[in-house]
Amino acid sequence: MSALAAVAVAWALGVSTPGSLPVETLQRTGPSEQRLDLVILGDGYRDVDQSKLTADAETLLEGLFGISPYRQYRGLMNVKLIHAESRDNGADNGSYGAVRDTAFGAYFNCSGVSYLLCVDYSAVLAAAAVYVPEYDQAIVLVNDPKYGGSGGSVAVASTHPNAVTTLRHELGHSLARLADEYEQTFPYPSCDATLDCLEPNATVRTGRSEVKWNAWIDPSTAVPTREGTGFAGIGLFEGCRYLTAGVYRPKDTGCLMKTNASVSFCSVCAEALVRAAWRYSNPIDRVAPSGAVTALACDALSFGVTTPPLEDASWSFVWTVDGAPVAGSGRILDLPPGTLAPGGHVVQVRVQDSTALVRNDPTGLLQGVASWPVTVSPCSVCRAGLACGTSLCVDGMARPAPMCGSSGQCGAAGPSVSCGAYACDAEGLACRTTCSISADCAAGYECRSTQCVSLADGTPGPGGGGGGPIDAGSSRAVTPDAGWLADAGHSPVPLPPASCGCGAGGEGAAAALLWLAVAGALRRRRARG
């Protein structure tokens, strides 16, 4: 009955049309690899019904996201709509007749249940895979006002006003593997007594500590818990999974998995849905900087993370440097200059969705971790091309001040040079170039006028080499800045790293300060846990 090929007609709605069926984006909150991607496929919508399909899908979504926890976690989901055309409207056995020719063959009376609405699942999944290959969960919206729906690998809902309730319930099955908490008999495999039921909201265990939702049961609540007393909390109520005895559910009445008349999930089912949503996402959407950091010790460093756009989110951020906690609890960590000593470091942040909706998260689905390797070089407090640090003159041998490299880092000190006929100056920084007394001259020389001359023959001795004051003979213009003090007659005076302000032009500093909104190279966490 699938007439997908026949309806693959170019139909224009002003939307993107990969392949031959138009695909409309109804909601995009982030990249697919970081989101639960829902795809809605219309069935029983003719060419003239395609605008109605968009309106119906939007109505359905507003309803779905109208209750907890779908409401809070809408920001973890993307939604696309596939505009498949059908020859007829409605579904088989529905409001418009017993036999309808539709794209995905929707039909009521599935398995003999009048409201059970099924489709041609292979056709649905094939279309979803072709037109929205990133999809995680398919939903078929059937253009028939008769009440009905179904769940499983594909969730199906009609356009009946209560269809949204059906979808909430069915997605509980599809996304969170929740069990029906019904007690009405239905042929279904029973739970394995050794493994316990696989669903988060069903158990055959009756010992308090063995109950998988024990964290939600108040110590004052009896386990098992008596039905029909009006107690509205979480307990252990007998009757679940189409049986009246031997299998237990978390809440007596009122959970959407027990009755479609309800408008809310019990805490245990809601928790399972939140965990399910996080299975497709990560609390850290992006990181900045996007990779390893190279910096100078006097650079100010900043690190940051972005989180998915959740409503009423309660985030916690724990930052560490080399494993030790550091002050800062927001999504940005600022490290003042001088915080990191030269060497290798690791800055890390652990982001947690601290929602009160989840008490059990054994595999850490609600946590994300990002870390940055940081390589810190000494801050040289120098300007490229000029001398930096101090010279030294000892015993007639002078060593010039090291030169500042192009990256702003001070180079190694040069080789020592003899002062010739002269002695070192009083500061021990350089050779003298004139004399006033003979002590200003080297051994074997005496001071005459202002020159050191040989005691042996009275000829002027050689002048000192190297180690002189910085740029004493240079005409290079030096512009003092916050980082150093320099003039023609003095060596630069290093200031403490916290105020050095050096690193201008250093590529390490530039990288460290980069605050780009770059798509983080976060590992895909789909299907983790």
Ligand SMILES: [Zn+2]
């Ligand atoms: Zn429940």
